[in-house]
Structures are given as C-alpha cells and as structure tokens.
Amino acid sequence: MTRPAETSRRTLLAAAAGVAVAATAGVSAPAVASAPGAAPAHRPRRRAAARLVDNRAWTSYADWRGGTDAGTRAVAGRRPGLVIAKAAGRSDYTDPHTGAVATWEYATWTSPAHRLAVPSTEVIASWNAHTPAGTWLQVELSGTYSDGTDTPWYVMGRWAAGDQDIRRTSVDGQSDDKSSVWTDTFAIDAPATGLRLVSYRLRLTLYRAPGSTVTPTVWRLGAMGSDVPDRFTVPESVPGLARELTVPRYSQNVHAGQYPEYDNGGEAWCSPTSSQMIVEYWGRRPSTDDLAWVNPDFADPQVCHAARFTYDYQYEGCGNWPFNAAYAATYQDLQGVVTRLGSLTDLETLIAAGIPAITSQSFLKEELTGAGYGTSGHLMTVIGFTADGDVIANDPASPNNPAVRRVYKRREWENIWLRTKRYNASGNVSSGTGGVCYLYFPAQLTDRQRTALAAVGVR
The missing domain is CATH 2.60.120 (Jelly Rolls)
Incomplete structure (x- = not known):
C-alpha cells in the first residue's frame, strides 16, 4: 500500500499498485527439482542475527x-x-x-x-x-x-x-x-x-x-x-542451499487492460498473480464454476479471479497483504500469513522444506540486474537458489508466462528486499519493506515443514 513518505519510514505497505515499470519486462509435498550441480542442502553459514x-x-x-x-x-x-x-x-x-x-x-x-x-x-x-x-x-x-x-x-x-x-x-x-x-x-x-x-x-x-x-x-x-531499523544496506548472507521448486509461472502483463475495475487491470496484478502461483503450487485452484464470470477469451482466468477476490475497495488495489493471505486460505486446507524474514538464510530454510515465498521489494532499474524495469513496489515469488546462491524467482512482471522464471544476483536481490531506506529515481529518500513476505502452506504440516516455519518464527 502506498502512503505519504512523511508519515512513516515506509512509503509503501504493499505492492498493490503493482510494478511501476520503466520497461516491460491437497498436496503436502509438491514436486521439487534440484539445480544443476546442486550443492549439499546446507553449507556452513554465519549465525543468524537477532530476530526483529x-x-x-x-x-x-x-x-x-x-x-x-x-x-x-x-x-x-x-x-x-x-x-x-x-x-x-x-x-x-x-x-x-x-x-x-x-x-x-x-x-x-x-x-x-x-x-x-x-x-x-x-x-x-x-x-x-x-x-x-x-x-x-x-x-x-x-x-x-x-x-x-x-x-x-x-x-x-x-x-x-x-x-x-x-x-x-x-x-x-x-x-x-x-x-x-x-x-x-x-x-x-x-x-x-x-x-x-x-x-x-x-x-x-x-x-x-x-x-x-x-x-x-x-x-x-x-x-x-x-521493529526493523532504518537501513540502506543489509549484511551479506552466505549461500547455503541449491534447490529449485517447481512452481507454476504466470505473467501479470498477459492481463494488461483486463478488468480495469480491479486495480486498473493486469499490469498492476503482481500480488494476486504471485498468490495464484503458490496456491497452485500446493495443488489448489478455482473450479470451473468459480471462473465462469471470466471472459473465456482471456488466458489464465484464475489470475483474473485472484485479482477480483484480493481487491481492497478502499485502497483500490489488489495488494492488501492480509487480503492476499486470506485469499490463499479460502482454498481447502491452506493457511496464509504475512510476516517479515531476516535474511536469505531464512528463505533458504523455507525452500529446503519445499515452501516458496512471496516477497515485496522496490528498486531502480539499475539496482537489479536483468529485471529490465524499476518499481516503487512489487511482489515476486522466490522458488529457489542456484548453486552460486543466486535467487531464482518467478517474476510476474514478465512479458509472458515462459519468461517469468528469472535468476537475480544474490547480493542485489537481498539488499532491495531487506532494506528500509532507498533512493528513488528523483534522488529522494524513499522506503523499503524490510523483508516483508507472504507465506502459504498446508493446514496439516509435515514435520519438516513445521520445523522450517518455526525456524523463521511462524507457528
């Protein structure tokens, strides 16, 4: 959510406005794939910082x-x-x-x-x-x-x-x-x-x-x-996992201009598009009857469905964080929470247990190599890590579904996600989300899933 910069250290509370892009850019254990040349599940790493x-x-x-x-x-x-x-x-x-x-x-x-x-x-x-x-x-x-x-x-x-x-x-x-x-x-x-x-x-x-x-x-x-302190940069974490989860890929830009009554259409649907990817990762999706209202000429009607049913009529956007988590939990035996994580080590812990995450970040085009756009607030889905520790993300700000899978440099990605202060395109100080993410997971957890969630503070 966007709010006036002078009222808080964070000028956005979610990426419901989608990406302001400068250029286009019941299953308890879903399928996973190891990255080529995958390293052992856990390499030695520094002790995690005190929780905030x-x-x-x-x-x-x-x-x-x-x-x-x-x-x-x-x-x-x-x-x-x-x-x-x-x-x-x-x-x-x-x-x-x-x-x-x-x-x-x-x-x-x-x-x-x-x-x-x-x-x-x-x-x-x-x-x-x-x-x-x-x-x-x-x-x-x-x-x-x-x-x-x-x-x-x-x-x-x-x-x-x-x-x-x-x-x-x-x-x-x-x-x-x-x-x-x-x-x-x-x-x-x-x-x-x-x-x-x-x-x-x-x-x-x-x-x-x-x-x-x-x-x-x-x-x-x-x-x-x-209580996340103001910071322009965060400490660099040590890579500890090479694994990639098999998560459906959906582009928000495929829906540009569709249903403008919901946040001006698909170009602003980064949050519900990301939510739908993970809902389907867990084997859930809307029924044919649920989707009967969507124009049959539109591809991926379930993304339109997610936008409609996450839409906040006061904010006039689809990026209300709790509304997205609540949407995910409307599917049978899924839970959804909004939290903050402290490092990419936390994300590695979740990925190792088969749990992807939806993360919120903002950045200039030159701050994230390969993105091809800058944004004042955007959601993407982290699905794994390469053998070098770089972040594998399903980025909905892509021109089509096959282009959604991206690999972003670990250090760049970690900083734009975890910082609370940044410089915008005008050179003024703006705010970042400080590690906000949505987590969706089954109501009936495996021991490994339960341990991983507890390790990042979610029970």
Whole structure:
C-alpha cells in the first residue's frame, strides 16, 4: 500500500499498485527439482542475527477457548476454529463502496493480551477464514504503548471471501496522536522518539444475516509485530542451499487492460498473480464454476479471479497483504500469513522444506540486474537458489508466462528486499519493506515443514 513518505519510514505497505515499470519486462509435498550441480542442502553459514519480528497466532482449540467470547463458540476437530453460536446483538452497516444499508447479527471474540517479544513500530494482522454467502468478518487491534497508554480499537480489515454481501475493505483515517493505520498496517507515527507498541489484543467480529444459521468459520487469527531499523544496506548472507521448486509461472502483463475495475487491470496484478502461483503450487485452484464470470477469451482466468477476490475497495488495489493471505486460505486446507524474514538464510530454510515465498521489494532499474524495469513496489515469488546462491524467482512482471522464471544476483536481490531506506529515481529518500513476505502452506504440516516455519518464527 502506498502512503505519504512523511508519515512513516515506509512509503509503501504493499505492492498493490503493482510494478511501476520503466520497461516491460491437497498436496503436502509438491514436486521439487534440484539445480544443476546442486550443492549439499546446507553449507556452513554465519549465525543468524537477532530476530526483529514477533509472530503470534491463535489456531488451536485451546487458543479459541482462551479468549473472551460474546456469542462465539470454539469448534474442535482436525482444524479447530471459531463460529457463531448465538448472536450477541444486531447492528446496521452502510457499505461505503455501494451505499447499501443492511442489518447484521454478530458475535465477537477477543484474544488475551499478547506481550510482544519485540516491542514494535509496526503490526500487521492476518486471518484465515471461510465466509459463506451472507456472512463476513471484521478484525480489530488495540494495544498498549511503551509509555503505558493505550491505542484505540483500530479496524485492520473488513473481509469476505466473496463480494456479493459487502465489499472487502480497509479503513482510512484511523489515528491517535501516536499511531496510525495505513491500509493494512498499524504503525507508530514517530518511531525515532523510542515509542513502541509493547502488547496488543485482537478482536474478531463475525457477522451474518439476522435469523440465519450459517456462520463464518475462522481457523487462524494472528499478527506480526516488528521493529526493523532504518537501513540502506543489509549484511551479506552466505549461500547455503541449491534447490529449485517447481512452481507454476504466470505473467501479470498477459492481463494488461483486463478488468480495469480491479486495480486498473493486469499490469498492476503482481500480488494476486504471485498468490495464484503458490496456491497452485500446493495443488489448489478455482473450479470451473468459480471462473465462469471470466471472459473465456482471456488466458489464465484464475489470475483474473485472484485479482477480483484480493481487491481492497478502499485502497483500490489488489495488494492488501492480509487480503492476499486470506485469499490463499479460502482454498481447502491452506493457511496464509504475512510476516517479515531476516535474511536469505531464512528463505533458504523455507525452500529446503519445499515452501516458496512471496516477497515485496522496490528498486531502480539499475539496482537489479536483468529485471529490465524499476518499481516503487512489487511482489515476486522466490522458488529457489542456484548453486552460486543466486535467487531464482518467478517474476510476474514478465512479458509472458515462459519468461517469468528469472535468476537475480544474490547480493542485489537481498539488499532491495531487506532494506528500509532507498533512493528513488528523483534522488529522494524513499522506503523499503524490510523483508516483508507472504507465506502459504498446508493446514496439516509435515514435520519438516513445521520445523522450517518455526525456524523463521511462524507457528
């Protein structure tokens, strides 16, 4: 998401605007391929730096039972979740994007306070849920600052998998005199003062039509807090893996001009295109009925589908980070989270376990050899590493699907992804994402997948 440079160290919260290019450029163990001349899975490497990220998620039956409920009920089973048991009340909602007014009954669940292991300048929530027709949900966050005062309740998203009942939306204009919400991210307004968020609670409100017996089901709710220091460069990591995952290749530019009502068309769809690649890597895809609305003359209709169902009607873009993770989790037994990683070593850990990642970065054309474009914010999918440690990426900012696979120089790629400060084309200081990525993975993990995710702070 783009936000004014003067309000935060990061001028973009996602690459939903796609690439501002200067030139065109149920499976638990999907197929993988080793790079030619592959090195052993792990070479010696330097000890990882101290973590700058705190992840907490509520996913288990005990987690859901541990919160404060008003009308919700925890459901046990293979994938524990939270549902409406009995409405706690009714409220009217005026959809700001359609003007429609409707009455909904609701129930709420509030998490226990989570004390951040990393007192944070930013927090991003994620959720995984099923919202049948006639239902939707809202996620809110409230926290305590390091000076002992509290934030208001901030809306982090109003979401439904479909768009027939409400239009999924972020909420602008939320701020006190210490913090603000920029589309999908809570941010301390002046981190240089030393103020941090030290704890938070999440509140989940589930909505359905009055008198209905259908209910949303939420399987995962959590947030990532971080305090990444300002930096133009990051330490160089030592290559430790040579492996390439077999991930479908989709170009966003194939869809240029298609469905301009969703973020001006495919040239801006780097985020949903990347999301669709990994959804299909895990063996999931929309059904024929799901795609019936897409013009049959369009190639790869599932990419159009992903754009429509990640679209944030307030931001007017497809790059809301939690909305992409939530989209991935609408497919059977997939989970999606937004986090930050600390180095390419973390990405190697995931790739070694067969887990690709969607990363957010911004750069000038000359900063990434072979890209052929510059961008103020772009998502691409990391699928592996060469024997020399260079990054193998499925880059949707490519002219066609076969051209999507790219190899980028390790040092260049690592720096543009992990830095928080950069110089833009005008020579002014802009911001970078500091290692933001989306991770999608099965609900039922193998031991190796679980260990790899835990190693990068995700459980």
